[in-house]
Amino acid sequence: MTDRKPYRHRFPLSVIGDALRLSHRFPLSQRDVQELLHERGVQISHETLRQWNIPFAPLLTEELRHREPERGSRWPLDEVCVKVGGVGHGLWRAVNEHGDVLDILLQEDRDTEAAKSFFVRLLHQYDVPEVIHTDKLWSDSAAIWKLHVLHLVEHVQVASALRCNNLIEQSHRPTRQHERQQLGLGRRRRTQDFLALHARVSNLHQHTRTTLPAQKRRSYLTGALHVWNQVVQWAA
Known part of the structure; x- marks a missing residue:
């Protein structure tokens, strides 16, 4: 900052x-x-x-x-596709077991390196969690395998179609509402800044x-x- x-x-x-x-x-x-x-x-x-x-x-x-108060040790994590300037981007989001947003990251790619970048960003802000919940996106598992600090963390994969990971699914809703209200999202950097503050206000x-x-x-x-x-x- x-x-x-x-x-x-x-x-x-x-x-x-x-x-x-x-x-x-x-x-x-x-x-x-x-x-x-x-x-x-x-x-x-x-x-x-x-x-x-x-x-x-x-x-x-x-x-x-x-x-914000100290966060929990469980990280439900998910990624959704949003369009920024008409181009598809991956919006990565992690919450704790109470539904508070830990962080978000908007990236052009949705591959292993993008997932790894998000995990590294989280680890710079918070302690290593005990459990990570993700859907069955292969890039999440590959990114966890590449980060040695996460090898001992329990990784639970859930079926997103069954809404088992409901905390993170609910957390995406305000972003979708904002996206519809604004008739789409504009520049990547400004969208990242806006959604990051939007998440912190939601936590508040x-x-x-x-x-x-x-x-x-x-x-x-x-x-x-x-x-x-x-x-x-x-x-x-």
Whole structure:
């Protein structure tokens, strides 16, 4: 992560933070967020919102990751095909046993080297897991075999068609919603940055839409908003 932080923005940081939270928390287009802010008396263009994402998204993503609690020792992992600029890409995603996203990585290829790159990226951030759950994609098994540190890890292959790996399948849904809302994804680098922050915001609100009692759910929501505001202030 770069140490250089965004500066010289015409709008207050509270407005920028609110706009980014809306666009990453809910399946809204940039024009939807523009209209919501207009109702609050804030006049911005959808292009301004896009420009705010470029410097802020990587900073907010990394800071949210550092503030997350220690993750579990089981990694359900999956890869789906998404189109970026009309070209098929593999979107690799790993979650823990509670459904929290560990990381995502958008890559042009879907082969062994792509799977290996994702595993290496995960191992730089987290301890070696006890169990890895994947579907029957051959590149995952080949990548695990190439990484000696993973040789003692239990590798469980599940049939994706039977939805046995339901945690990771559910985690893909917000990405698909965003893809439909935006009528496709644009540039690879900006898509990676957007989806990475999107995943961290989803983690932050993991318990705000559950069957928990209303009082506890509101408490989780208050805590999530407090953390978000702290992170936005840090990124200033």
